[in-house]
Amino acid sequence: MSLEELAFLALALVAIATAAAALLVRELVHTILWIAIFFVDLSAIYFLLDAPFLGVLQLGVYAGAVTILLLFGIMTTRKRIFSRESATGIGPVPVALALVTFVFLVSALGELPPSTSTIATYDPTALSENLFGPNGPWLLLLGLIMLAGVAGAIYLVREGRE
Amino acid sequence: MTELALTGFLGLSAALVGIGIFGILTRRNFILLLISVEIAMNAAILNFVYFAAFPSGTHGLSGQAITVVLIGFAATEVAVGLAIVLALNRLKGTINVARATELKL
Numbered sequence: 001m002s003l004e005e006l007a008f009l010a011l012a013l014v015a016i017a018t019a020a021a022a023l024l025v026r027e028l029v030h031t032i033l034w035i036a037i038f039f040v041d042l043s044a045i046y047f048l049l050d051a052p053f054l055g056v057l058q059l060g061v062y063a064g065a066v067t068i069l070l071l072f073g074i075m076t077t078r079k080r081i082f083s084r085e086s087a088t089g090i091g092p093v094p095v096a097l098a099l100v101t102f103v104f105l106v107s108a109l110g111e112l113p114p115s116t117s118t119i120a121t122y123d124p125t126a127l128s129e130n131l132f133g134p135n136g137p138w139l140l141l142l143g144l145i146m147l148a149g150v151a152g153a154i155y156l157v158r159e160g161r162e
Numbered sequence: 163m164t165e166l167a168l169t170g171f172l173g174l175s176a177a178l179v180g181i182g183i184f185g186i187l188t189r190r191n192f193i194l195l196l197i198s199v200e201i202a203m204n205a206a207i208l209n210f211v212y213f214a215a216f217p218s219g220t221h222g223l224s225g226q227a228i229t230v231v232l233i234g235f236a237a238t239e240v241a242v243g244l245a246i247v248l249a250l251n252r253l254k255g256t257i258n259v260a261r262a263t264e265l266k267l
Contacts (some may be wrong), residue, residue: 004166019178019201023185028193035197042204049215054229061221061233066200073193073244077251094187098180105176107170116167119215120222127226135227142234149238153245158266 007048015041028074032067039063050121171212178205192250192257196243200236207232 015038022034039062046055131139182202189195207229214225251257 002165005170006262008166008170012170015174016177019181022201023181023189023194024199028191031194031197035200038201044209046211049211051211051214051226051229052256054211054226054233057230057233061237062200062201062204066237069244070193070197071242073247075246075262077193077257090188094184097178097187098184101183102176102180105179106173109172109176112169112172114163116214120217122214122223122226127221130223131227131230135224135231138228140233142231146234149242153241156242156245156249161258 004048007043009046011041011045015045028078029071032074033069036063036064036067037069053124053127107140168212171208175205175208175212177204178208190258190260191248192259193196195259196240196247200240203232203236203239207236215249239242 018038018041022031022038025031025034039058043055043058043063046052046058052064179202182198182200182205185198185201186195187200210225211228212225212231214222214229217225247257250262254261
């Protein structure tokens, strides 16, 4: 087993463990800590796949902004941020549905050739040329949707709404 | 040169989608619901990065470009979700989604 495969195996196990821990712990602040580790771990996977720009973007947007936003949401909706969440029963139906989804998706992997292949590496310059060239309309769409999202968020939280 | 197999990556995505669906079905706190959706969405975003790293045609770089756009979409989704959290907390005094029943028949 090569060093890259070992690194990916460790990163994948950490990703699954932290995602599960984030949803299973009782204190919401601990959830935020686990989800921050999850996002940092995913950015490490991006770096492993030779996508440094996406790794930095994941660190900045997810591990930075989204985590702080979620923490802010907890701080503003609770009197004491270290208060525990009331226990929710983990019934058999949600677990079964999650397992069925997982097994269904994994069974589709049998169609793929299991052989290893070399990872394609790209220059960030080429990525920016692609992003502002052939995929430019997607970037414009992102700008419009973000504008609509910000306007909607301001409308939702403004004071004195009847 | 880094040599890796695609199947392991797709297995990781499948596991993350499973965890996200489990969270969406069991949690009643709006913030935990948002986190579950983020986990499932990150699994989808990871897929674009894999298929950019293992290209089968000439469209490899488009996967990374779409990833940039999708990360922006996810950030917008969290911002709007937290605005809904704040509005729900002001109206109801709680962010338990089982208590928001105005639109139920």
